Amino acid sequence: MGMTAVAGAMLGSAALSSSAASSAADTQANAQRQAAATQQQMFNTINSQEQPFMQAGYGATTQLNDLLGTSGNTGASGYGSLTQPFNPSQQQLESYPGYQFALKTGGQAIRNADTPGMGALSGSALKDLMGFNQGLASQTYQNYFNNTQTQQNNIFNRLNNIATLGQNAASNTGTVGSSLGTGIAQAQAAAGGSLAAGTVGAANALSGSAVPLAYLIAAGGT
Numbered sequence: 341m342g343m344t345a346v347a348g349a350m351l352g353s354a355a356l357s358s359s360a361a362s363s364a365a366d367t368q369a370n371a372q373r374q375a376a377a378t379q380q381q382m383f384n385t386i387n388s389q390e391q392p393f394m395q396a397g398y399g400a401t402t403q404l405n406d407l408l409g410t411s412g413n414t415g416a417s418g419y420g421s422l423t424q425p426f427n428p429s430q431q432q433l434e435s436y437p438g439y440q441f442a443l444k445t446g447g448q449a450i451r452n453a454d455t456p457g458m459g460a461l462s463g464s465a466l467k468d469l470m471g472f473n474q475g476l477a478s479q480t481y482q483n484y485f486n487n488t489q490t491q492q493n494n495i496f497n498r499l500n501n502i503a504t505l506g507q508n509a510a511s512n513t514g515t516v517g518s519s520l521g522t523g524i525a526q527a528q529a530a531a532g533g534s535l536a537a538g539t540v541g542a543a544n545a546l547s548g549s550a551v552p553l554a555y556l557i558a559a560g561g562t
Contacts, residue, residue: 373527375523375527376523376524376527379520379523379524379527380520380524382516382520383516383517383520383521386512386513386516387513387517390509390510390512390513393505393506393508393509394506394509394510394513395506396502396505396506397502397503397504397505397506397507397509397510398506399502400499400500400502400503400506401499401503401506403499404496404499404500404503406418406419407419407420407421407422407495407496407499408420408422408423409422409423421492422492422495422496426485426488426489428481428484432484433477433480433481433484436480436483436484439476439480442476442480443473443476446472446476450468450469450472
């Protein structure tokens with residue numbers, strides 16, 4: 341075989357090696373890009389699934405801030421109602437469910453009991469009525485306070501549970517996003533490394549044939 345033929349064979353072999361290196365690098369880089377895309381799709385799916393819980397959490401948190409009087413949105417319905425001191429008016433106490441009925445029936449019962457022995461307008465009868473009215477007012481005040489506290493706690497707890505649900509959903513999404521984001525970055529970096537390695541391999545394959553090829557040509561073989 342002449343020198344020119346040998347040189348041609350070496351050049352062809354180098355070209356094949358270079359092409360193979362580039363092709364292998366492309367295949368590996370494409371696989372790594374697909375891995376990055378798959379992880380992105382996973383995050384998008386998880387984020388989409390968690391959105392209803394996060395949106396509910398945002399809404400509950402906003403309403404809680406309004407009711408606690410911390411949002412600054414003073415026009416919101418019930419703004420600051422959960423932090424207002426308990427200070428009902430006399431009219432509110434007298435309008436408390438059951439108060440008027442208890443006042444009427446209890447007072448009548450006392451008058452009925454006192455009338456036969458001491459008279460409905462006697463001092464003792466009036467004293468009994470005053471004692472009954474004071475006790476009823478105190479009891480009504482305490483019941484009103486307890487019921488108000490229970491209602492406020494129920495409102496707070498329900499909204500807080502939803503807000504916590506949203507917080508957990510956001511936290512889960514953040515954790516998953518951080519993990520998948522790291523995986524995506526690593527896959528993308530690996531894809532770049534694969535392409536770079538393929539380029540280097542291709543260049544080495546070609547340059548590896550340069551010296552012997554130049555030697556053969558310089559030798560003038562045919």
